[in-house]
Amino acid sequence: MADESRESLEDVRMEKLRKLAELGIDPWGHRFDGHQSIAELRASAPPNEPGADSNAGPTVRVAGRIMLRRGQGKVNFLQIGDWSGRLQVMVGQKQVGENGWKIAELLDLGDIIGVDGRLGYTRTGELTVFAESLTFLTKSLLPPPEKWHGLTDQEQRYRQRYVDLFSNEESLGVFLGRSKVIASFRRTMAEKGFAEVETPTMQSIAGGAAARPFITHHNALDIDLFLRIAPELYLKRLLVGGMERGFEIGRVYRNEGLSPRHNPEFTMFEAYQAYGDYHSMMDLTESLICGAIESIGGGYIRKWGEATIDFTPPWPRRTYAELLAEHAGIDPSDPSAVKARAEEAGVHTAGKDPDVVMSELFEAVVEDRLDGPIFVIDYPAAICPLTKRKTSNPAVAERFELYIRGIELANAYTELNDPNLQEELFRKQLAGQKEEDSMAKMDDDFVRALKHGMPPAGGLGIGIDRLCMVLLDRTTIRDVILFPLMRPEHQ
RNA sequence: GACCGGGUAGCUCAGUCGGUAGAGCAACGGACUUUUAAUCCGUUGGUCCUGGGUUCGAGUCCCAGCCCGGUCACCA
Numbered sequence: 001m002a003d004e005s006r007e008s009l010e011d012v013r014m015e016k017l018r019k020l021a022e023l024g025i026d027p028w029g030h031r032f033d034g035h036q037s038i039a040e041l042r043a044s045a046p047p048n049e050p051g052a053d054s055n056a057g058p059t060v061r062v063a064g065r066i067m068l069r070r071g072q073g074k075v076n077f078l079q080i081g082d083w084s085g086r087l088q089v090m091v092g093q094k095q096v097g098e099n100g101w102k103i104a105e106l107l108d109l110g111d112i113i114g115v116d117g118r119l120g121y122t123r124t125g126e127l128t129v130f131a132e133s134l135t136f137l138t139k140s141l142l143p144p145p146e147k148w149h150g151l152t153d154q155e156q157r158y159r160q161r162y163v164d165l166f167s168n169e170e171s172l173g174v175f176l177g178r179s180k181v182i183a184s185f186r187r188t189m190a191e192k193g194f195a196e197v198e199t200p201t202m203q204s205i206a207g208g209a210a211a212r213p214f215i216t217h218h219n220a221l222d223i224d225l226f227l228r229i230a231p232e233l234y235l236k237r238l239l240v241g242g243m244e245r246g247f248e249i250g251r252v253y254r255n256e257g258l259s260p261r262h263n264p265e266f267t268m269f270e271a272y273q274a275y276g277d278y279h280s281m282m283d284l285t286e287s288l289i290c291g292a293i294e295s296i297g298g299g300y301i302r303k304w305g306e307a308t309i310d311f312t313p314p315w316p317r318r319t320y321a322e323l324l325a326e327h328a329g330i331d332p333s334d335p336s337a338v339k340a341r342a343e344e345a346g347v348h349t350a351g352k353d354p355d356v357v358m359s360e361l362f363e364a365v366v367e368d369r370l371d372g373p374i375f376v377i378d379y380p381a382a383i384c385p386l387t388k389r390k391t392s393n394p395a396v397a398e399r400f401e402l403y404i405r406g407i408e409l410a411n412a413y414t415e416l417n418d419p420n421l422q423e424e425l426f427r428k429q430l431a432g433q434k435e436e437d438s439m440a441k442m443d444d445d446f447v448r449a450l451k452h453g454m455p456p457a458g459g460l461g462i463g464i465d466r467l468c469m470v471l472l473d474r475t476t477i478r479d480v481i482l483f484p485l486m487r488p489e490h491q
Numbered sequence: 492g493a494c495c496g497g498g499u500a501g502c503u504c505a506g507u508c509g510g511u512a513g514a515g516c517a518a519c520g521g522a523c524u525u526u527u528a529a530u531c532c533g534u535u536g537g538u539c540c541u542g543g544g545u546u547c548g549a550g551u552c553c554c555a556g557c558c559c560g561g562u563c564a565c566c567a
Contacts, residue, residue, distance in 0.1 A: 008501085008536090009501055009517075009518060009536090010501090012518065012519075013518095068527080068528070068529095070526050070527070070528090070529050070530095071523085071526095071529090072523060072524060072525075072526055072529075072530090073522075073523035073524060074523080074524050075523090075524040075525070075526085076524095076526095077525075077526045077527075077529080079527085088526085088527080090524090090525070090526085092524055092525095093524075094524080095524090108517095108518090109517075122525045122526075122527090123525050123526095124525070124526075124527075126525085126526085126527070128525085142501075143501045143502075143517060143518075144501090144502080144517085145501085145502045145503080145516095145517090146501090146502040146503045146504095146515085146516050146517070146528095147502090147516065147517075147528060148503080148515095148516070148528050149502075149503045149504090149516085150502090150503090151502075151503095152502090152503070153498095153502090153503090153559085154559065154560060155498090155558075155559045155560080156502095156559095158559090167502095209567075210566085210567060211566070211567085212566090254566075256565070256566050257492090257564085257565055257566065259562095259565090259566085260561085261566095262565095262566065359567080363567080383567075384567095401567080408567070411567075476560095486558095486559090487557095487558070487559090489558090
């Protein structure tokens with residue numbers, strides 16, 4: 001015993017594994033058919049009638065990981081968990097027989113087992129499977145985290161997400177919720193007649209957004225490629241091709257810093273609708289997000305951190321100029337007033353385009369106050385090189401961004417389809433700033449595509465991760481990304 | 492990149508004025524056939540993030556570094 005006590009926790013479990021093998025049991029298990037999920041089983045459970053015979057309940061089969069174990073002499077109470085919930089199992093020496101009891105004595109927290117038995121209630125009213133036989137499904141060789149607190153260390157939760165998921169029910173719930181949000185998006189798009197497409201994630205020109213790209217290399221062609229920062233320009237080529245309604249859900253990559261709202265790879269939803277405009281995209285945005293809320297439940301009035309957000313549609317649509325006037329207290333049509341107010345707000349204005357100064361003032365003064373959901377519409381044209389200008393006022397671009405609690409969740413345009421203007425805007429911006437910093441990188445093939453005729457269209461992008469943060473009440477993007485980027489553990 | 496906070500047992504955490512390492516859970520041994528984070532008795536378990544320094548003596552103080560988190564910067 002003294003020798004045994006010096007063994008590691010893993011060694012102790014290895015020893016139990018060996019004993020299982022001696023009993024002729026495969027510690028790594030096999031196919032296990034015909035079990036019900038714990039949630040299904042709870043939903044179909046008969047009511048608890050006092051004095052009912054627990055041996056008369058329905059026969060059931062469940063499978064799951066052992067989350068809690070309470071030994072009580074010749075009976076053990078287990079709590080097993082699957083991805084739908086947790087359930088108590090009673091294992092009695094007499095009830096499971098000699099072999100079953102030998103298995104029961106070798107069980108550890110974290111092991112995965114199958115249980116056949118009758119469903120009933122204990123004298124305290126707890127829904128319980130009274131085990132008649134146990135099937136060993138998988139040995140866990142490492143101890144799970146503390147049973148009450150779970151895994152709380154942020155670093156370990158991200159690095160060992162597999163442990164976080166099985167030990168923190170809330171975490172699993174967030175990712176199942178994320179899955180529902182995405183499924184709901186696909187359903188809504190299908191209902192509206194959109195086709196899902198896939199476009200290149202490796203591109204020779206990283207266009208469609210302003211962000212530093214990751215660079216990779218293709219050996220056979222001996223060319224450098226960029227991981228895409230947006231799918232936009234390819235999806236618009238599809239409009240030219242006659243794909244009238246298309247959308248893509250996929251990963252984009254931006255070589256930038258990490259923060260509670262930024263991960264270098266994240267999931268973008270983009271949709272393009274021929275013969276629509278940015279107002280069509282606002283309607284679509286509301287449908288998509290309201291549909292997602294319906295699918296995850298909880299209603300339109302939702303908690304987010306300390307805040308409460310009311311998603312009841314329709315959401316206000318306010319112009320950029322109005323909001324700037326309201327929050328900055330200036331006349332946005334007066335460039336000198338904008339410049340003075342921007343400097344007051346700490347924005348460096350020297351050598352910058354007046355629209356860029358206005359944009360930075362907006363970010364400094366307005367953004368954080370947009371509790372939302374609110375559509376900010378009609379942006380200064382110079383910061384929108386891919387957007388159609390208003391016919392009535394070419395200084396304004398038909399663009400909106402959706403804000404919630406100061407977070408930009410969606411961005412959409414009436415798409416610019418004039419190839420000559422597009423080419424000019426590419427050249428103008430190229431002349432004015434470093435290519436890397438510009439949204440407008442010259443893309444000759446894209447201009448050629450526009451010359452063939454792209455129908456007037458609305459286009460929309462929604463940041464799926466940020467949407468999930470807001471809908472699933474998480475304040476950091478790492479809580480909605482299964483494996484967020486981390487520095488490697490060992491160098 | 493800057494600033495702030497953190498890093499102690501498998502997990503969750505305490506550690507006073509600088510005096511040589513603690514609890515709960517888990518594990519191991521024992522009691523217990525209706526428990527609910529079961530309970531009760533006993534036992535084991537430590538590179539105190541790393542490397543220097545000060546000191547008779549450092550988990551604790553100082554310096555440098557590593558990793559994580561937060562804020563800012565960056566980032567449409």
